[in-house]
Amino acid sequence: MHFASSLSDYFLLIGDQVHCTPNFVTTMYGALQAWEEQPWTTLEFSSLSFSGKVFHASDLSRLASFLLLFQGAPTDRLLSEFRLLSNQNVPIRLSPSLFQHVGNFSQLEDACFSVEREKVFGDPDNPSGSVITDMFALLNTLPQDAYTLGEDYFFTYDPVRGNHLTVVLEEPQKVTRIEVLTGSAEDGTHHLQLGQIELGSDPMGQPRDCVRYVLLGPLVQGNLDQRVFYEEEDSVKKMSCIRLLALGSEQSWLVIRKIKVWMESG
Structure with a gap:
């Protein structure tokens, strides 16, 4: 080294x-x-x-x-x-x-490091939640389409820095993995060029939104697929919001294809 x-x-x-x-x-x-x-x-x-x-x-x-x-x-x-x-x-x-x-x-078994087997994830859970955004909807798509599992998506245009699409969970959840897909499913065009995913807690107000957010990670070529960890393994702290935040202002069309959420089993 x-x-x-x-x-x-x-x-x-x-x-x-x-x-x-x-x-x-x-x-x-x-x-x-x-x-x-x-x-x-x-x-x-x-x-x-x-x-x-x-x-x-x-x-x-x-x-x-x-x-x-x-x-x-x-x-x-x-x-x-x-x-x-x-x-x-x-x-x-x-x-x-x-x-x-x-x-x-x-x-x-007797080496200087332990072996951790790969965690196997099934289908996403996507617990009940509402979606709020300050971006315009096009082609009769709805913000909720980005979170509802299936082929639907949310189509918008001219996102600027600070625009967001936020999933507010009905009940706080212990989430273990989040995958976010933007852009066309065919060729990846119209993906979010600069953006990040943030996790929120303490929802309040009307419409409900979280007071505190922490960074999960930046999008990589318009996508994110990342495990979620907590500072303490036995922590009862659960998340209530998942926010897709735009960080740039130099693109026209944007497809937010899907936000997938896996929860802790049991």
Whole structure:
């Protein structure tokens, strides 16, 4: 890691017995561009506890010193502690995973890091909620069409910085994954060129909207697919709003195809 600190802008940590998905470098490049202006310590492109983690090369010397200081401790726990010490309180894990473990998991039981199996998600849940927006509707589409599961979508034009489409959940929920798709399903045209997804709590007012929002992540080429984590695993804090926020003002047409939400089972 010390050696690599001056060779590039980013550093990918990857172990052996790992299969990479096709075009994983291109996918990671697009995500890193989208996250370039946001603060982060570790981006995770896999559910594996070791492989698929990306760091700023400028952090490598500090990370290497931290690992050497606690030799013998489980490596995956040290990586998590390093993230926490660098003021990133929750993981940033992008989906779908770009790295999968191959072979026998038992071979790694005595290794310096534990094995985390990939979480399998079923169909999205999309709990009951209303949709509010300050964008114009076209072609008889409705804002709610972007959240109702199916083929419907919301079509608008000339979005400007600060415009939003917000899902306000009927009841607060423990959400585990969010996927947002913008642009045409056929060729991706009319996607939101600059935007981000924020998660809100404490809804109030009429129409209801959340008082507090935190960033989940920026859109990557108009889309987002990301796991949702909480600062404390046993936290009772649940989210009430999911906001798609436009950050640019230089596009004409916009298709918000779908917002998909997965909730904690059980």
